[in-house]
Amino acid sequence: MIPTLIDIREAHNRIRSMIHRTPVMSSQFINQEFGAQIYFKCENFQKAGAFKFRGATNSCLTLNKEELARGVGTHSSGNHAGALAKVAQLLGSQAHIVMPSNSPEVKKRAVAGYGAKIYYCEPNLLARENTMEKVIDQTGCTFIHPYNRFEIIAGQGTAAIELLEEHPDLDIIMTPVGGGGLLSGTAIAAKSLFPDIRVLAGEPLGANDAWQSFRQKKLIPSDNPVTMADGLLTSLGEMTLDAILEYVDDILLCKEESIVAAMRLVWERMKIIIEPSSAVPLASLMENREGWTGKKVGIILSGGNVDLGNLPF
Amino acid sequence: MIPTLIDIREAHNRIRSMIHRTPVMSSQFINQEFGAQIYFKCENFQKAGAFKFRGATNSCLTLNKEELARGVGTHSSGNHAGALAKVAQLLGSQAHIVMPSNSPEVKKRAVAGYGAKIYYCEPNLLARENTMEKVIDQTGCTFIHPYNRFEIIAGQGTAAIELLEEHPDLDIIMTPVGGGGLLSGTAIAAKSLFPDIRVLAGEPLGANDAWQSFRQKKLIPSDNPVTMADGLLTSLGEMTLDAILEYVDDILLCKEESIVAAMRLVWERMKIIIEPSSAVPLASLMENREGWTGKKVGIILSGGNVDLGNLPF
Numbered sequence: 001m002i003p004t005l006i007d008i009r010e011a012h013n014r015i016r017s018m019i020h021r022t023p024v025m026s027s028q029f030i031n032q033e034f035g036a037q038i039y040f041k042c043e044n045f046q047k048a049g050a051f052k053f054r055g056a057t058n059s060c061l062t063l064n065k066e067e068l069a070r071g072v073g074t075h076s077s078g079n080h081a082g083a084l085a086k087v088a089q090l091l092g093s094q095a096h097i098v099m100p101s102n103s104p105e106v107k108k109r110a111v112a113g114y115g116a117k118i119y120y121c122e123p124n125l126l127a128r129e130n131t132m133e134k135v136i137d138q139t140g141c142t143f144i145h146p147y148n149r150f151e152i153i154a155g156q157g158t159a160a161i162e163l164l165e166e167h168p169d170l171d172i173i174m175t176p177v178g179g180g181g182l183l184s185g186t187a188i189a190a191k192s193l194f195p196d197i198r199v200l201a202g203e204p205l206g207a208n209d210a211w212q213s214f215r216q217k218k219l220i221p222s223d224n225p226v227t228m229a230d231g232l233l234t235s236l237g238e239m240t241l242d243a244i245l246e247y248v249d250d251i252l253l254c255k256e257e258s259i260v261a262a263m264r265l266v267w268e269r270m271k272i273i274i275e276p277s278s279a280v281p282l283a284s285l286m287e288n289r290e291g292w293t294g295k296k297v298g299i300i301l302s303g304g305n306v307d308l309g310n311l312p313f
Numbered sequence: 314m315i316p317t318l319i320d321i322r323e324a325h326n327r328i329r330s331m332i333h334r335t336p337v338m339s340s341q342f343i344n345q346e347f348g349a350q351i352y353f354k355c356e357n358f359q360k361a362g363a364f365k366f367r368g369a370t371n372s373c374l375t376l377n378k379e380e381l382a383r384g385v386g387t388h389s390s391g392n393h394a395g396a397l398a399k400v401a402q403l404l405g406s407q408a409h410i411v412m413p414s415n416s417p418e419v420k421k422r423a424v425a426g427y428g429a430k431i432y433y434c435e436p437n438l439l440a441r442e443n444t445m446e447k448v449i450d451q452t453g454c455t456f457i458h459p460y461n462r463f464e465i466i467a468g469q470g471t472a473a474i475e476l477l478e479e480h481p482d483l484d485i486i487m488t489p490v491g492g493g494g495l496l497s498g499t500a501i502a503a504k505s506l507f508p509d510i511r512v513l514a515g516e517p518l519g520a521n522d523a524w525q526s527f528r529q530k531k532l533i534p535s536d537n538p539v540t541m542a543d544g545l546l547t548s549l550g551e552m553t554l555d556a557i558l559e560y561v562d563d564i565l566l567c568k569e570e571s572i573v574a575a576m577r578l579v580w581e582r583m584k585i586i587i588e589p590s591s592a593v594p595l596a597s598l599m600e601n602r603e604g605w606t607g608k609k610v611g612i613i614l615s616g617g618n619v620d621l622g623n624l625p626f
Binding site: 023044045049106264267268270271272273274304308309311313 | 336357358362419577580581583584585586587617621622624626
């Protein structure tokens with residue numbers, strides 16, 4: 001069962017006082033370059049630096065006192081980890097985070113800084129899951145899946161609610177897609193509010209499992225994905241695939257050089273720091289020039305956690 | 314004669330419809346680190362990427378039609394040049410910009426992108442002034458000094474007006490100081506509105522002419538200044554020195570490594586791009602730990618024009 005608009009609204013009311021209502025920004029220059037009105041929802045300014053804080057907060061706030069006392073755990077390449085760690089800290093719980101050893105330094109530091117216990121593992125899904133299982137056995141913590149979880153999807157959908165409150169006349173709404181939590185929540189919210197809106201996702205060519213799964217209408221997990229968009233290495237889950245098949249209009253692909261170009265454009269012209277994953281929707285528009293000229297496009301900038309010592313410029 | 318609060322208010326009314334009212338941002342993390350409430354006025358989001366757009370706009374809007382038709386000119390290491398070029402373009406005038414050959418690439422591109430004519434010169438004040446004089450002779454354009462001009466100082470002071478409208482309870486207000494236009498305008502506005510507020514400036518140790526001039530109460534121009542804060546290489550002028558001696562409480566110095574640390578802190582924690590000059594007030598607080606603990610401090614982030622191919626991280 002996937003969340004509905006009602007679940008997303010309930011999530012919004014639940015988390016509202018704990019999250020930032022992030023600003024929506026635009027750039028005259030980018031609008032001219034693209035020949036469209038683009039509205040960027042700045043989740044890079046969200047607490048812990050990414051939209052993930054919404055879903056993590058919603059998940060933790062639905063746990064009872066005993067569960068919170070036993071702690072919460074997850075495996076994550078970074079942003080969900082940071083978000084869960086920060087929420088746990090704020091709620092007086094303990095986060096147990098399984099991280100791939102090759103996660104960006106800035107994300108490792110952030111997670112540690114929020115007081116979480118970190119368990120490093122090899123950078124593959126099997127190692128993550130095995131390590132996580134051990135940690136759950138040892139601690140009794142509640143596993144909060146990074147995307148394939150009802151409360152996570154409902155929480156991530158709240159960013160689209162805010163964007164559409166400020167810009168109810170969007171023709172298109174876009175997110176990047178990794179595990180699909182943000183895309184699912186966004187698509188459910190947007191299509192339920194405005195059935196005529198087009199919901200698009202951007203995905204790196206080197207990690208195109210969602211694109212393949214969408215076209216074949218079944219889960220095709222990534223086999224050794226390679227992209228600088230480190231937040232999008234994960235593959236869809238059952239629940240996010242269901243939501244995406246029901247509510248998403250299309251998934252567009254982009255090359256790595258377009259991700260760098262889009263990221264650079266946003267940094268130079270908007271003076272805001274976005275991580276590579278956030279640049280993927282704009283990069284996908286660059287490479288797929290049809291269907292959006294002259295339109296109003298909302299893009300959710302997913303996060304801003306970048307290793308400044310390791311930039312692609 | 315230096316501007317008064319009335320002149321700054323008039324400038325504000327004159328330019329209001331052409332400038333961005335930039336947001337004021339804070340970071341819980343930075344506040345905790347510093348043990349103070351710091352409010353950053355984000356002029357990095359101003360048009361052309363720096364506060365300079367305020368003074369340039371105010372200057373151009375006080376010219377008559379004939380003067381605008383003959384064009385406007387300046388010499389500038391970058392941000393004033395970009396600002397004047399953009400204002401001239403918006404007003405249908407022609408900008409003539411004398412730039413040191415070693416200006417950051419991103420600033421050269423921005424100036425050219427706004428349709429200005431660029432005249433490169435050696436990176437010293439004499440070469441700038443000689444080249445500028447020739448251009449004025451040839452074109453009849455009006456010279457808009459980057460800081461030592463009544464309308465420039467009045468225009469730059471409008472950022473402080475906005476910051477103090479939103480946070481009238483600031484104990485301290487800070488800017489970086491290069492030529493002194495921003496500092497002068499800020500100091501006049503702040504002290505006239507709130508006589509008890511402390512007005513401080515941050516200046517790089519390697520370009521400390523304002524610090525010397527302030528202490529000796531006379532112009533001591535920089536002799537071969539060296540700092541990564543490329544917007545602060547200029548020396549005070551007569552008019553800015555007068556304003557600073559009358560209204561500023563102190564100038565604090567900082568080392569280059571503190572500028573990098575402060576810049577990195579803002580990038581990583583606030584997810585916004587500021588140029589090195591903007592990091593100088595925060596860097597100066599890091600090095601001068603007295604007098605501001607527990608206080609409310611407003612800092613004007615001067616600009617966000619950074620060469621991404623040449624970062625100090």
